[in-house]
Amino acid sequence: MADRLPAQAEVVIVGGGIVGCSIAYHLTKLGITDVVLLERRQLTCGTTWHAAGLIGQLRSSRQLTELAKYTSELLYELERETGQATGFKQNGSVSVALNQERFEELKRGASMAKNFGLDVQVIGRDDITRLWPLLDLDGVVGGVFLPKDGQANPTDITQAFAKGARMRGAKIVENLKVEKLLVENGRAVGVRTEEGVLKARTVVLAAGMWSRELAAAAGVSIPLHAAEHFYIVTEAVDGLPNNLPVLRVPDECAYYKEDAGKLLVGAFEPVAKPWGMSGIPEDFCFDALPDDFDHFEPILLDAARRVPVLERTGIKTFFNGPESFTPDDRYLLGETAEVRDLFVACGFNSIGIQSSGGAGKALAQWIRDRHPPADLSDVDVRRMHPFQGTKAYLRDRTTETLGLLYAMHWPFRQVETARGARRSPLHDRLVAAGAVMGEVAGWERANWYAPPRSDAKYAYSWGRQNWFDRCADECRAVRDEVALFDQTSFAKFMVQGPDATRALNWLSTSNVDVPVGKMVYTQWLNARGGIEADLTITRTGPQAYMVVTAGATQTRDFSWLERNLPADARCIATDVTSSYAVLGVMGPQSRALLEKLSGEDLSDARFPFATSREIEIGYARVRASRITFVGELGWELYVPMEFAVHVYDRLMDEGAPFGLRLAGYHAMNSCRTEKGYRHWGHDIGIADNPLDAGLGFCVAWEKAGGFIGLDALREARTRTPPTRRMVQFRLADPSKLLYHEEPIWCGGEIVGSITSGMFGHRLGASLGMGYVTHDAGVTAQWLAENAFEIEVAWERVPAQASLAPFYDPENARIKS
Structure with missing residues (x-):
């Protein structure tokens, strides 16, 4: 047994398909040669052997495309290096x-x-x-x-990866089943096999359709089916x-x-x-x-x-064979949120062959460095939520996800299966009022409201969809009167204890040592200065804070919080997402409506912007936080779940004289785009620093104790003027709509790409934002002196560029 299974290794990989073998190959190329790969039967015997072997390069994001491009470039080199044919044919x-x-x-x-x-x-x-x-x-x-x-031969590629790994010292053991992943004190420490225990500093789960069950036994959710x-x-x-x-x-x-x-x-x-x-x-x-x-x-x-x-x-x-699919048709890569030192690479949604080289290289670098080599948030396993790993959810969603690969990828398309998993207490009332629901992280959220006696469902197109005019009405209510948004899907964490201030200051770019009742908009950075999270922190007591972030990033943000609290900090973090509903009351009449309901003086002098305190609405005490994601005067109301319907009813009962209207997330997205508010995962991410993103105002450069990423930001600060910046764009043709990754042209060359776009109804214009790069610096003067175009479906459209938002650049409306 000693010859077949060593007692320990630097890395153990579970699974001998094309991805597992690619990871072994790339680890050894990085000099990590103490690698053992364990395969329950024979290499490729699960899914790899029967894959069609298509090698495509274009994926849904720049980084995933780069990984796919790398795979095709690698195959020629792999064959020369190992002498093992891959069957690769670059026939287009x-x-x-x-x-x-x-x-x-x-x-x-x-x-x-x-x-x-x-x-x-x-x-x-x-x-x-x-x-x-x-x-x-x-x-x-x-x-x-x-x-x-x-196209290529999947079995031959796998054998080439395996041969290359062996040539550098990796050990590959077939016909040996891994029975259990071993976890001690929250860390993966090895595996138990039919022939004994193998200890390892890092465990990699690349077991394809077997991955979910192996992970579940270790308390880890791997949603694939x-x-x-x-x-x-x-x-x-x-x-x-x-x-x-x-x-x-x-x-x-x-x-x-x-x-x-x-x-x-x-x-x-x-x-x-x-x-x-x-x-x-x-x-x-x-x-x-x-x-x-x-x-x-x-x-x-x-x-x-x-x-x-x-x-x-x-x-x-x-032929009929099984392949693994995930709830969102993107594969699962990276270190798990639940267990440290446990990495996964699985759920490849029928693109495992074309992804194998890039995914293997990226995960090998991730293992070596203990952070991803690029912004891989699209496939980061931490994007998933525990409920998505339940058998019933996965079975229902999988009936749809396979077909979505070739279905029309409509903008704003909503999944149809496994719906209704997470609902706010207001769900039924909103549906009765005409809400057309979308889904994010399992949450049912009102995207727009259909008028009475109309067909309350999407009619998709690449142009103005059937909700365009409804969204315009909602945006006008936000601008002119008052709108109510159900924002319950926000993730909320409490951080409490004597060292809560010190701990959160270490995580945050801004200074959170503020008076009780003050809100702080901030980012959490990695050591390279990239943005890991974009959120608000409210000081609710001398030793207590509430962190509010997006619902989609609940798992990854809470994991980041827990893992980066200083080891000696006397504080605890608690996920209280399910404890509070959130109602956004936004618009110039929001103050008058809430004053009537609460009996409080909510004037700017008594309740300035970025202030939070408890008020009474009906029988409930709610936390009212003066903040906005739509660029108007407004408050977010944090309401204990059991009081949510009561507070909603009071708002609706008293709202008519103030012009209160229900509004959805499409209107919110339109308004935030007009204001240039960044959205994590689109406009900012782990490869973007706050200076490039136009968020330098959040950086407390001289804060005592510093913060994660400060040294990297100081180095970036020396590049003046910055050569890469977030820029706002307004199309000359309002009939053309921007969505994501449209090329930005200047002077006959591509200088950037759109990160997000939306029609701005308060401005009557088609808008987008995106990073622009210019070696001599991206300045307001340079933008004004040059002509820009955005390429939409192979056609260039003239666009106005601006560093400032097009709507209320002075922020007069939100601070009125």
Whole structure:
């Protein structure tokens, strides 16, 4: 046993699929060679061996695209280094659209690809025929070609990763099942196997569809679920070109690739079949699932019409195998929130092959440095919430997530399955009032309000959707009268104890040693100066604070808080999210309405901006905090959950004379974009520092004791003027709408990209914001002297640039 299983290692990896082997390979390339990889059966025997092997590069964000690009670049090097063929063929990929809205999606994706430095072409019908002569063009309106995409053999790539890892000293042990992850004092310390215990400083869980159960036994939530994935391989096709690009026809849910003279046709159907609810068979190894021709037949009938050669070609293989999917179709990477030194890489949503190189490299660097090498928040496992790991939730959501890969990626599209998990006490009242709900982190939130006797649901498009005018009405209420937002989904933490002030000052850029009842807007940074969280902190007592952050980041922000409190600090942190509802009362009439309800003097002299104190509304005592995310006079009311309906009813009963109107998150997003308020995860993140982001006013440079990231900020401060800054943009054409990652052009070159966009109803303009880079410095003068354009769906639109927000840049309205 000593030869087969050592007693200890620097890193132990659980799982011998393509990602696990990639991690081992990249760890050894970094010089971490004391690596042991354990595989329950044989390498690739779970999902890897039957993957289609598509190597695409364009993903939904810059960093994920960079990881995918790295994979394709690595495959040639990997083959030369190890002598193991990978089957990589860089034959490109073609995606075609069967309607104009899909074509707009493809063109927006092409603009994004250009922004990421990919070789991309928008093509017409003649080009499509040239690239894919077997295709029937009936209904085809256009497409996109990425020449450097391709295909490869997943099993061969895995063996190459394994060989490269072994060459540098890694040990790979097959046919050895890991029975348990070992955790001591909140840290992973090794694994227990059928043949004994292996201790390790770092444990990596890359066990694919087995990962959830292994993690759950250690108290860790890994939300993924297997689904059946179907494809067929034909008999040999006479005269089939061997250089055919990979073809995707998302409107028919199908993809095609040439496979040794045959055609492989696969699908991501709208309603998927979850698998493995009762557990995965112990002897599962290179196994296929039972055929279900009835399920796949609609896809195949469309495919035979689209590629007529299929009508006269026999099927050699009908394959059905399991693949793991996550609730949001993004994979799970990084150190877990629940257990330190436990890293995961799983749930790859059918893109594990193309992601393998980049994900393996990124996680290896993450393990070495104990922080991510770039902004990987899109795939950071800490974005997930514990309820998302429940079996029922995962089964219900997985029926949808597989199909979403090829569904239209509409702006503001809402998931339809596994809904209703988290509801504020006001949910039913809001729905009765016409609320059309969206979902974030399981929370049902009112996005907009439909008028009476109308169809209260989304009608999606790339242009102005059916809620556009309703949102405009809500924004006007915010501007002219008063609007009520249900913001209960906010995450709320209490930090209490004699050292609470010192501890929070160490985490925060701002000085939180303020009088009781004062609010502080601040950021939490990492040691590199990047923004880990963007939030408010209210001092509620001499030794007590309330931290308020976004609902979507509840898990990661609380984990960051707990892990970065000084070890000797006499204070505790408690997640009290479920204890308080939050009602935002916003607009110029908010003061008069709340004064009537509370009997309090809420004048600017008695209740200035960034002040928080308790007031009475009806039978309840609520915390009223004068703050805003919409750029108007207003208060957030923090109400004990059991009083929420009562307070809401009082507001609605008394609100009519003041013009009170219910408003949703689309209106909030419109207003915050007009004000240039940053949103963590879009406009700011772990690779952005407060100076570049225009948040330098939050930095207490001379605060006693400093704070995490101060040294990095001081170094960044020396770069004057800054060469990268957040800039606001206003399109000349208000009919064009911005969403995310549209290229910013200046002087014939791309100088940045849009981080978020929205139509600003108070201004009547299409707006966006994004970082702009200029070597000589991004200054107001330089912006004024140059012409800017934003590329929208392959078309450049002139835009006005400004460092200041376009709406109320002097903040007169919020401090009135």
